[in-house]
Structures are given as structure tokens and as C-alpha cells.
Amino acid sequence: MGLRGKTLLATGITFCILSLGAYFGFRAWLLQTYAVLESRESKLNVERVDDALEQQIEDFHLHSRDWSDWDETFNFISHKNQDYIDSNLRVITLKLDTMLFLAPDGRIVYENPAKRTPGVTPPNGTEIVERLGFSNRASPRPARFATSGLIEVGGIPMIVSVRPVIRSSGKGPSNGWIVFALWVDKAEVESLALQTHLDVELHPIDDRFLDGSIKSAVLAGNYEQIISGQGNILGYKAIRNIQSAPIKIIQVRQPRPIYQQAQKTLSYLILGIFAIGLVFAAVFLGLLEWIAFSRVSNLSRQVESLGDAQDGSLAVQLTGNDELSWLASKIDRMIERLREHRAELHQNNEDLQEKVAQLAGVNSILENAVEGIGRLDRSGRFAGANNAFRETLGFQKSDLCECPWESIISASDHEKFRRALEVARVQGKVTIEVTACGAARELYHLELVIVRAEASDGESGDFHLFMKNITERRNLEMRIEHQAFHDALTGLPNRSLFMDRLSHSLVKAHRHGDGVAVIFMDLDDFKFVNDSLGHEAGDQLLRQVGGRISKCLRPEDTIARLGGDEFTILLEGLHEVGEVQAIARRIVEEFRLPFDLPQGEACIGTSIGIAYSAAGNYSPDVLLRDADTAMYHAKNQGKNSCVVFDLTMNDAVNERIGLETGLRRSLSRSELFLVYQPIVDLESGDICATEALLRWQHPEQGLIMPDRFIPLAEETGLIVPIGEWVLREACRQTKEWHRDFPTTPLISINVNLSAKQLQRPDIVERIHHIVSTEGLEPGYVKLEITESAIMSDRDDAVGKLVRLRDLGYRLAIDDFGTGYSSMANLSAFPVDTVKIDREYISRMGDEGEVDAIVAAIIYLSRTMHLAVTAEGLEDRCQLTYLQSLGCHEGQGYYFARPLSADHVRDRLKNGLNVSMELEQRFQEEDQSAA
Numbered sequence: 001m002g003l004r005g006k007t008l009l010a011t012g013i014t015f016c017i018l019s020l021g022a023y024f025g026f027r028a029w030l031l032q033t034y035a036v037l038e039s040r041e042s043k044l045n046v047e048r049v050d051d052a053l054e055q056q057i058e059d060f061h062l063h064s065r066d067w068s069d070w071d072e073t074f075n076f077i078s079h080k081n082q083d084y085i086d087s088n089l090r091v092i093t094l095k096l097d098t099m100l101f102l103a104p105d106g107r108i109v110y111e112n113p114a115k116r117t118p119g120v121t122p123p124n125g126t127e128i129v130e131r132l133g134f135s136n137r138a139s140p141r142p143a144r145f146a147t148s149g150l151i152e153v154g155g156i157p158m159i160v161s162v163r164p165v166i167r168s169s170g171k172g173p174s175n176g177w178i179v180f181a182l183w184v185d186k187a188e189v190e191s192l193a194l195q196t197h198l199d200v201e202l203h204p205i206d207d208r209f210l211d212g213s214i215k216s217a218v219l220a221g222n223y224e225q226i227i228s229g230q231g232n233i234l235g236y237k238a239i240r241n242i243q244s245a246p247i248k249i250i251q252v253r254q255p256r257p258i259y260q261q262a263q264k265t266l267s268y269l270i271l272g273i274f275a276i277g278l279v280f281a282a283v284f285l286g287l288l289e290w291i292a293f294s295r296v297s298n299l300s301r302q303v304e305s306l307g308d309a310q311d312g313s314l315a316v317q318l319t320g321n322d323e324l325s326w327l328a329s330k331i332d333r334m335i336e337r338l339r340e341h342r343a344e345l346h347q348n349n350e351d352l353q354e355k356v357a358q359l360a361g362v363n364s365i366l367e368n369a370v371e372g373i374g375r376l377d378r379s380g381r382f383a384g385a386n387n388a389f390r391e392t393l394g395f396q397k398s399d400l401c402e403c404p405w406e407s408i409i410s411a412s413d414h415e416k417f418r419r420a421l422e423v424a425r426v427q428g429k430v431t432i433e434v435t436a437c438g439a440a441r442e443l444y445h446l447e448l449v450i451v452r453a454e455a456s457d458g459e460s461g462d463f464h465l466f467m468k469n470i471t472e473r474r475n476l477e478m479r480i481e482h483q484a485f486h487d488a489l490t491g492l493p494n495r496s497l498f499m500d501r502l503s504h505s506l507v508k509a510h511r512h513g514d515g516v517a518v519i520f521m522d523l524d525d526f527k528f529v530n531d532s533l534g535h536e537a538g539d540q541l542l543r544q545v546g547g548r549i550s551k552c553l554r555p556e557d558t559i560a561r562l563g564g565d566e567f568t569i570l571l572e573g574l575h576e577v578g579e580v581q582a583i584a585r586r587i588v589e590e591f592r593l594p595f596d597l598p599q600g601e602a603c604i605g606t607s608i609g610i611a612y613s614a615a616g617n618y619s620p621d622v623l624l625r626d627a628d629t630a631m632y633h634a635k636n637q638g639k640n641s642c643v644v645f646d647l648t649m650n651d652a653v654n655e656r657i658g659l660e661t662g663l664r665r666s667l668s669r670s671e672l673f674l675v676y677q678p679i680v681d682l683e684s685g686d687i688c689a690t691e692a693l694l695r696w697q698h699p700e701q702g703l704i705m706p707d708r709f710i711p712l713a714e715e716t717g718l719i720v721p722i723g724e725w726v727l728r729e730a731c732r733q734t735k736e737w738h739r740d741f742p743t744t745p746l747i748s749i750n751v752n753l754s755a756k757q758l759q760r761p762d763i764v765e766r767i768h769h770i771v772s773t774e775g776l777e778p779g780y781v782k783l784e785i786t787e788s789a790i791m792s793d794r795d796d797a798v799g800k801l802v803r804l805r806d807l808g809y810r811l812a813i814d815d816f817g818t819g820y821s822s823m824a825n826l827s828a829f830p831v832d833t834v835k836i837d838r839e840y841i842s843r844m845g846d847e848g849e850v851d852a853i854v855a856a857i858i859y860l861s862r863t864m865h866l867a868v869t870a871e872g873l874e875d876r877c878q879l880t881y882l883q884s885l886g887c888h889e890g891q892g893y894y895f896a897r898p899l900s901a902d903h904v905r906d907r908l909k910n911g912l913n914v915s916m917e918l919e920q921r922f923q924e925e926d927q928s929a930a
Contacts, residue, residue: 007288015277022273027266034262038233038254046235046252048196053239053250056188061148061161064180068146068163069170077101077109077165077176085110097158100125100179101165106134109176123153128181132162132242145177149242150184155204157184157239157248169827199253202239205246210236219246232256298346372467375453380405380421383462392469393438410435410443424450424463433470445474487561489539490546498560498568502620505572506613515574517612519584520627521549523565524605524639533599541602544595552586568624577612577644584608584642591640605640607631612644656712662698663709663718667725671697674729675898678907678914679750679869679891682883685915687907689782691750691891692730693898694722719754724770727751731774731781733901738780741908748780752814755789759796764803771809778808782833786814790829798829805830812869816857827864834861838872838892845877858885876925879918 067073076084089099089112098113108129113122131151148161159182164174182188184202193200203210205219218238233254238246372389374382382400390400393408400408409417413434423430429451436444449466485497493501502518509516523545530538542565549559549567558570571580587608594601609631611623618626630645637643666672676690696704713719734749757763771781783804790797801811812833813826826834836857843850854870861868870882873892882890895914899907 008285011281011284015281019270019273019277023266023270026269030262030265031259034258038256038258041258042233042235042252042254045196045198045254046237046250049192049198049200049250049252050237050239052192052195056192057148057150057159057161060159060180060182061163064148064161064163064178067180068165068178069168071168073101073165073178074167074175077103080110085112095182096180097183098123098125098128098179098181100128100177100181102129102134102177102179104174104176106177121154123158123181123183127153128158128160128179132160132179134177147242150239150247151241152247157202157241158182159184159188160242201251201253203249203251205238205249207249210249215249218249372465372469374400374465374467376405376463376465378462389465389467392467393436393444394442395438408436410437420448420450421463424452428452443471444469445471490543490561492546492567493558493560495560495562498558498562498570499620499624501558502570502623505570506618506620506623509572509613514572515576515579515612515614516623517571517574517577517580517610518623518627519569519571519580519587520609520611520624520631521567521569521587521606522631522635524607524635526565526604529602529604533597533602537597537599537602540597541595541604544597548590549587552583552590568627574612577610580610580612581642581644584610588640588642607634607639608642609634610642610644659709660712660716663696663713663716666696667721669699671699672722672725673697674726674733675900676733676749676904677891677898678896678904679889680895680914682879682887682890685913685918686745687747687912687914688889689748689750690734690899690904691784692726692752694726714754714756717756719756720760723752723754723757724766727767728770728774731771731776734780735774735776737905737908738776740905744908745912746780747908747912748782748810749776750782750784750812753783753785753789755786755792758785758789758800759793764800764807767804767809768807779810782810782812784812784814784835785831787816787826787829802830805832815871826861826866831866833867833869833889835869835871841870841872841878841882841892842874844881851881854882855885858882858887862886876922 072084072088075081089110096114098111100108100112101110103109106129108125111125113125128151131153132147146163148159150157151160152158161180162177165176165178166172166174189200189202205215207215214236218236233256235250235252235254237250239248239250241247372386372392374385374389377383382403382405385395385400390396405417406414416432417434420430420432429449431447431449433445433447436446438444447468447470451464451466453462453464485494485500486492487494502516505516508514526538526541529541542561545567546559546561549569553559553569554571556572560568560570562568569583571583574580588606591604591606594603609627609629611618611626611630613623626645626649629649630643633649634641634643662671673695674692675695677693678687679689679691680686681688694706694710696706696709698704710719713722730749730751734747738746753767760766767783768778771778785797785801790801805811810833811829811831812835813829813831814835815837816826816834834857836854840850840854840857844854845851858868867888869889869891870878870887871891873879873882873890873894875894879890879894896907
């Protein structure tokens with residue numbers, strides 16, 4: 001074996017050893033990393049299934065609440081009336097396997113099983129009761145015991161919900177329990193699998209197919225898993241019953257795509273190592289060839305030539321200072337002429353081979369370069385292109401030969417490319433962006449660098465094209481630009497694009513004298529659609545709104561969505577404002593038709609404001625602001641209408657801004673103060689309470705009444721700090737009266753609680769903190785809330801009011817009769833008092849229907865054990881009629897106007913009874929009448 005062969009063998013063995021070591025080392029690390037990731041994902045999936053099962057149990061428990069808090073269920077446990085059974089107890093319709101009604105001692109009053117699943121025997125109620133622990137007399141269940149979870153009946157897990165049966169008012173003891181039960185059968189397991197998109201199975205605790213160590217660990221409360229070869233990972237976790245004992249084992253089967261990907265990655269790795277090794281071996285052998293092998297070969301050739309020479313005049317010469325050169329120097333006295341000719345011939349041959357190798361290398365580099373490279377000849381036809389150039393455009397190797405550039409460059413860029421060739425011919429180089437057509441006629445965005453190549457005659461010849469595919473970048477830029485100027489939900493222009501088009505329209509209108517108009521639209525009661533049908537329905541409604549508005553517009557008009565439920569329309573080329581009003585009326589009429597949504601039909605109106613510029617003499621911001629102002633006037637006029645802006649509207653806007661600015665400073669400047677209106681017990685004639693009423697002493701406008709600034713405070717959110725100040729000041733003043741007049745019966749204070757305050761999550765804590773800080777007992781504070789404030793989020797509001805009542809505060813429904821006015825709602829509110837709105841009291845005696853309504857409110861309130869307060873009492877007839885109906889309390893100008901704190905103090909000094917004053921007033925009225 002020669003020197004080259006031995007070197008090649010040693011290099012190959014070394015390369016194999018290193019490659020195998022790198023491969024197995026990386027393989028062990030990579031598979032271990034992926035195994036950790038798969039284990040984490042498997043554990044998360046098992047937790048997802050467990051959470052989904054817990055959510056099913058929680059939803060099932062919530063479903064039973066409507067039955068347990070129902071008066072008819074409460075009565076059924078005592079009487080077992082057949083009407084209740086016939087009308088309500090259809091277990092199959094309720095998707096239950098059984099329903100149990102238990103007496104307070106745990107005895108089954110009524111059992112209602114159903115064969116909901118064919119082939120499955122309905123559960124035994126006695127066994128369910130035993131599993132729930134009701135049969136354990138040693139530790140009976142509390143009267144308000146409620147729970148939910150899993151039990152095992154007949155080896156099958158079952159979801160159960162136990163709730164105490166109480167009255168709908170929530171008051172009084174329970175009358176037993178109601179139990180809902182549902183098998184966790186194959187259908188429920190399949191529902192879990194569909195919900196979580198996982199392969200889910202339930203196994204018995206004693207399943208003999210489960211590994212013993214896995215079973216022990218799972219029963220101890222741990223998560224465990226088994227990696228089933230390369231195909232799956234099986235995750236396990238125990239599910240527990242109500243007593244926290246394990247009853248079943250969840251198995252979640254998860255495929256191993258990560259492991260399979262790792263196998264592919266390792267395949268690519270070994271190929272990469274092999275390719276790198278080949279390149280390394282080639283370079284290494286090339287260096288050996290240059291350093292040693294070529295010189296050894298050269299020496300061998302010279303020695304062989306010496307042997308063939310006849311004249312013996314040849315000499316061996318070898319450059320360097322090593323063993324080979326020393327050997328060459330020993331061969332001397334060769335024929336000088338033959339040596340020179342052969343040396344020259346050998347040198348020329350080496351130069352030629354080097355140039356050929358260089359040219360081949362350059363061609364290979366160009367052919368396989370990542371960047372596309374092409375060449376155009378003088379006639380403008382392709383003389384060649386590398387792989388990247390052809391593959392980018394989808395051409396085969398021979399497709400571009402002799403092909404003119406016009407067939408590749410898009411027609412719209414022909415002139416641009418032709419000018420670029422001329423520039424490159426003069427300047428030598430130019431860079432342009434063009435659109436090109438591929439083999440399949442798809443379009444590409446290309447960045448081309450055109451470089452002139454010199455011909456042999458010194459004139460400009462071919463052109464080299466260096467191509468970069470920027471299609472993805474250009475498409476991304478276009479998408480970003482579209483997103484920057486369009487609304488993501490509706491696809492309509494957004495505020496930025498709208499304002500840009502409005503600016504151009506006003507410039508053009510100023511130049512040509514045309515009219516420009518902006519329509520500002522706001523959907524009426526859009527929040528109700530979101531609250532009743534859901535936000536998805538609201539989004540679908542907004543998309544349909546854009547389509548409906550577009551039907552009413554001209555092709556050249558622009559519609560945009562500013563955000564929320566606000567839309568704007570730009571109209572150009574107008575001659576009078578009547579054209580805009582006609583379009584606005586068409587839009588209003590179009591909105592009278594209901595919107596068809598998957599969740600149901602929705603009817604919604606729109607308020608429209610119009611701002612018109614006759615010759616583009618407005619700035620875009622001013623025109624949009626004026627349209628917005630007109631829109632708010634349309635809302636104030638009753639909604640579902642359109643209003644054209646005029647300059648007088650700005651006065652109202654400026655007045656509102658000034659009022660809001662002053663209101664923000666009113667607390668810090670001590671401009672707000674309280675007055676107190678007495679509330680009189682109509683039976684005894686004593687003042688039993690006062691209502692704190694807010695007033696504003698404006699430094700410039702004087703006294704401002706609440707009807708002017710309270711709605712503004714509600715809208716801006718200032719009602720929250722103002723409301724807390726009112727509560728604190730009223731409690732402080734009441735505590736001061738209690739301290740100064742200890743022998744006088746202690747009066748309580750009524751304070752209004754706004755809807756904004758009630759919506760705060762910490763309102764209960766804040767109220768209690770303020771009252772406690774001022775040293776007043778909660779029983780002397782009555783909070784007045786309007787019915788509409790509660791109904792905006794009923795469940796949340798009722799929960800907060802219950803907590804306030806439990807702390808000792810008294811609660812009153814204010815302005816009853818102006819909101820929802822539902823006695824059914826009133827029965828569910830934890831209130832003590834109903835305050836009849838002054839509008840009804842003022843109309844008593846003139847309208848018989850009003851008298852009947854007031855009488856009905858008082859009668860029903862007394863039946864529900866609620867106190868009644870009449871607001872706005874102003875004459876003797878009203879007082880007499882209310883006393884005859886049994887109304888408890890009254891307040892109004894007939895007793896007293898709102899008093900300052902000092903006047904209330906004088907009243908306390910003189911006594912709280914107003915009977916003498918009323919009697920004297922009655923006599924004066926009788927004398928006047930006579």
C-alpha cells in the first residue's frame with residue numbers, strides 16, 4: 001500500500017471514530033431533553049382532563065341551584081304534590097340519571113330514577129344516600145350542608161350535587177336536601193376527550209393491566225406515566241370521591257411526535273457530520289498533497305526520467321531544505337538543456353492545471369450560490385443562470401436559454417428595467433426592484449443588481465444579474481401597511497386612514513369649491529347587545545353594520561370605524577347639506593330592520609351627527625369634532641335620529657367642559673356641602689331620619705343643584721370620590737348630633753349609593769371603613785340604591801348588598817316606579833325599605849290609576865315586610881291618603897325643605913315631633929278654605 005493509501009485509510013478511521021462519538025453523545029443528550037419535554041406535556045394533559053372533569057362537576061352543581069332555591073321544591077318535600085312531579089320531574093329532559101329529595105333527617109322523600117342510557121340500570125337512591133353519609137346518625141349533616149363531587153355506585157363513578165332546599169328569599173331554615181346524580185359513563189368520558197382533544201380512558205383501581213408501581217404511586221396522589229415505545233406516552237392520575245378516596249384512575253394517551261422529530265433530527269445530524277467530514281478530509285489531503293505528496297511525485301518522476309535518459313545529462317533538482325531536497329542534490333550532472341526544457345514544460349503544465357481548477361471552482365461556486373445569478377447577452381437574452389436563479393422562478397435548466405428578459409419581467413416594469421440597463425451600461429452598476437413572472441405565471445418581487453461586463457473589444461457586452469427574492473418581505477410590508485390603516489374586526493379604514501383621506505378631501509374641496517361632509521355615527525344601546533347576546537354577537541353585529549352602511553353610500557364615499565361602536569363617513573363632491581341629510585335618513589331607515597345573528601335577531605338604532613364644509617374651509621380635526629358634537633345632540637333628542645351641527649352646539653360643549661373642570665376641583669376647594677331633609681314617621685309624627693342631599697356652591701355660577709352636575713359626575717367617574725366624601729361627611733355630622741343630644745332619640749342618616757360605586761369590587765369594605773372611621777354604628781346608616789343600578793349586574797350587586805346587610809346596614813330601593821318596577825325583582829333584593837318616587841306622589845288625587853298604583857305598592861311592600869317611604873309630600877291630601885293606606889314614612893316640602901346642619905341642630909333642640917306643627921297648619925288651611 002502506498003503512502004497516499006495509508007494516509008487516506010488513517011484519515012477515514014479517525015473520521016469514523018469522531019463521527020460516531022459525536023453522534024452517540026448528541027443522540028443521548030437530545031433524546032433525554034425531548035423525553036423531559038414529553039413528560040411535562042403529558043402531565044399537563046392529564047391535569048387538563050382532571051380540570052375538565054372538575055369543571056363538569058362545578059357546572060353540574062350550579063345547575064342544581066335553581067331547584068334547591070325554589071319555593072315549589074321547598075313545599076314538595078313536605079307535601080309531595082303530584083302536580084310538581086308531572087310538571088317538573090322529567091329526569092331524561094334534565095339529562096340526569098336520578099333525582100332524590102331528602103327529608104331533614106336524611107330519609108328519602110321521593111326518588112326519580114330514569115333509564116337515560118340504554119342497557120344501564122338506574123342508580124339505587126339508598127346506596128347514593130349511604131355513599132353521601134346521610135345514613136350515619138352519629139354525625140348528621142348540617143341543615144345548610146351542600147356539596148358536589150364524585151361517588152362510586154356499583155363500580156361506576158357518578159357525579160352528584162347535594163344542596164339544601166330553602167326558600168327563594170334565602171331566609172329561614174332548609175327543608176331537607178335535593179340530590180342530582182349523573183353516571184360518568186362512556187358518553188361522559190368521550191365528552192371529556194372531545195373537550196380536551198385527548199385520548200381519555202378511566203380504569204378501575206384494581207385494574208390488573210396496570211403496573212403495580214404505577215398504581216401505588218397514583219393512589220398516593222402522584223402523577224405517573226409509562227412511555228410505550230416510540231408510539232405513545234400513557235399518563236395516569238387518580239380521581240377521588242367526595243371523601244377524597246381514590247375511585248378511578250385517569251389514563252391519557254399521548255402520541256410522541258417530539259420523539260419522532262428527534263429521530264429525524266438525528267438523521268439530519270449524521271448526514272451533516274458526514275458531509276463536514278468529507279470536506280475536512282478533502283482539505284486535509286489537499287494540504288498533504290501540496291506539502292509532501294506532490295514533491296515526492298515530482299522527485300519520482302525526475303528519477304524515472306533519469307533512468308530513461310540515454311545521454312545521462314539530466315539532473316535532479318528539488319527546492320527546499322529537507323530530506324527530499326538532499327536526495328535530489330545527490331543526482332547531478334544531468335543534461336542542462338534537457339533539464340531546462342523539461343522543467344519549463346512541467347511548470348507550464350502546473351500553471352494550466354491550476355487555472356483550470358480555479359475556473360472549475362468559480363463555476364461551481366456560482367452555480368451553487370444561494371443568491372440568484374444570471375447573465376444577459378448583448379441582445380437582451382439569457383445566456384445562463386445558476387440554480388438559485390432558476391429555482392426561485394420555477395424554471396428548468398434549459399428553460400431560460402435564449403429567453404428574452406421581457407418574458408420574465410412583468411409588463412408594468414418593462415420600461416423601468418430598460419432604463420436600468422441603460423444606466424448600468426453607462427455607470428457600470430445599478431440596483432432596482434421589479435416584479436417578475438415565474439414559470440407558473442405567479443408574481444415575485446425581486447431586487448436586482450445589474451452589473452456591466454466588459455467585452456473583449458473593450459465595449460460594453462453582457463450584463464450580470466444578481467437577484468434577491470424579496471416577495472415575502474414585500475407581502476409582509478403590504479400586510480403591515482393594511483393593518484396600520486384598517487380596522488382588524490370589520491376591515492374598514494381606521495381613524496388614521498380616515499383622517500388622511502379627509503385631509504386630502506378638504507384640500508381638493510378648497511381648490512374646486514366643492515362641499516365636504518363628515519357623518520359621525522354611534523350605535524344606540526350597543527352595550528345591551530353585548531350583555532344579552534355576548535361579545536361574539538357584538539362583533540358580528542359590527543361587521544354587519546359596516547355592510548349596511550355601505551349599501552346606503554356612493555362608490556366614492558369612505559366609511560371608517562373609529563373604535564367601539566363609532567363609525568364615520570366621508571362624503572365628497574357635495575353641493576348642499578341636503579344631500580348629506582338624505583344619505584343619513586337612508587341609513588336610519590336601514591337600521592330599522594333587525595340584524596340577523598346566529599344568537600338571534602337584534603334590533604338596534606343609530607344616532608348620527610353631520611358636519612358640513614361648503615368649500616373645505618375647516619381642518620380635519622375640527623370637522624370631525626363638530627360631527628361628534630352633533631351626534632351627542634342627536635342622542636339627547638331621543639336617539640335613532642340625525643342632527644346637523646351648528647355653532648350654538650359648541651356653547652353647550654364649552655359649558656359642559658367648564659362644568660366638568662370645576663367639578664374636578666370642587667372637592668379640593670371645599671365647594672361641595674350637604675343639606676339634610678327630614679324623614680317623618682307618618683304614624684307618630686316623629687322625625688326618624690334625615691336624607692343627606694348634595695349641593696355645589698360654584699364660585700362663579702353660584703348654587704348648582706344636583707340635577708345639573710350629578711349626571712356629569714356619573715359619566716366621568718367623579719361620582720366615586722364625591723360619593724365617598726358625602727358618606728364620610730354625613731356619618732361625621734350624624735355622629736356629632738348623637739354626641740351633642742344623647743337624650744334625644746337617635747336619628748339615622750340616609751345616603752345615596754350610585755351605580756358606579758356599586759360596581760366597584762371593594763365597595764363593601766370601603767363603606768364599612770368610612771363608617772367605622774367616623775365612629776357611627778352601621779344600624780344608623782341606610783343606603784339608598786336605585787333599582788336600575790342593581791339590575792345592571794344583578795348577581796354581583798345582590799351579593800354586595802347581602803354583605804352590607806349582614807354587617808348591619810339598612811338598605812332602601814330609591815325612586816321605585818321609575819326603573820324596572822318589578823315586585824318580583826324586589827322580593828329577591830335584600831332591602832328593608834321601598835321609597836316611592838315623587839312623580840307618583842305628585843299625581844295622586846288627579847289620576848285614579850296613580851292612586852291604585854301607589855296603593856298596590858304599599859300593600860305589596862307591607863306584605864313582604866318592607867317599610868314604605870313616600871317622597872315629595874307637598875300637601876295635606878297626599879298625607880291623609882298615604883296615612884289611610886298604612887304608609888310608614890314620608891318626606892317632602894310639606895314637612896320641611898332640606899335643612900343645613902345648624903337648622904337640624906335647632907330642630908333637635910326643640911324636639912323631633914312635628915304633629916303640633918302639622919295640626920296648626922291644618923287649622924290655617926281650614927280657615928283659608930272657609
